[in-house]
Amino acid sequence: MPRQVDHVQRRSEISAALWQVVSESGLEGLTLRSVAATAGCTTGMVTHYFRDKKALLAHARSVMHRRMADRIDAMPLRHSDPRAHLYAVAEQALPLDEERHLEAVVWSSFLLTTRTDQELLREHSVSHASWVRRLTTLVRAALPGEPEPGNLEERVRALVVCLDGLALNAVTDPDAYPPDLQRRVLERQLDLILEGNRTL
Structure with a gap:
């Protein structure tokens, strides 16, 4: 049986990773890839919640x-x-x-x-x-x-x-x-x- 994904928790984790990237690298370093690396997930997982950099910025x-x-x-x-x-x-x-x-x-x-x-x-x-x-x-x-x-x-x-x-x-x-x-x-x-x- 597939493991249930807690989307609220996952989005929260990605959000925390996003803020960490901004704090360490500034907005210049804010990319889908950098957020994925910090969150320990795939870029595809990040795009499931934030389709592009504009969405990341809006969320920040x-x-x-x-x-x-x-x-x-x-x-x-x-x-x-x-x-x-x-x-x-x-x-x-x-x-x-x-x-x-x-x-x-x-x-x-x-x-x-x-x-x-x-x-x-x-x-x-x-x-x-x-x-x-x-x-x-x-x-x-x-x-x-x-x-x-x-x-x-x-x-x-x-x-x-x-x-x-x-x-x-x-x-x-x-x-x-x-x-x-x-x-x-x-x-x-x-x-x-x-x-x-x-x-x-």
Whole structure:
């Protein structure tokens, strides 16, 4: 009788191998063959779950998004200090340690690929919209006790641009954008967007 294959487990093993390849060789080394070698299986087995390199990259992006979401969801709620909670969540998007640096590398590479691939662009748009909604909720909660500013969306977008810009620059030139500088810039950006109803 043929042995039953646990497809969820097998996909998880290949996913772990994919992330290991990226961590050791970067996205340049991400191929069906390298993932198969790391997972200890055939290339055919990998293509059973991921048809090509684009599918591998999309999955790496999905894993990155899930890892970040898991970290945020594991945080204790800070209702007494909404600004601190906003900062803690926003900080998860910055490459402040080895794990988040790797995630930023995957994210930036995926972002470039979306310029010429509509399918990947749609995936990016969905996850990006989810991130913006999360930040909007947190920014709204952290604003001073006054009527919601009419430019709330602009404030949230300014925060998103700040985080994306810091991540891209820190990946490209980490010596010029060390973690302590990233944290100071984020603090300054929060000061700007949480100034009540005054214009940015």
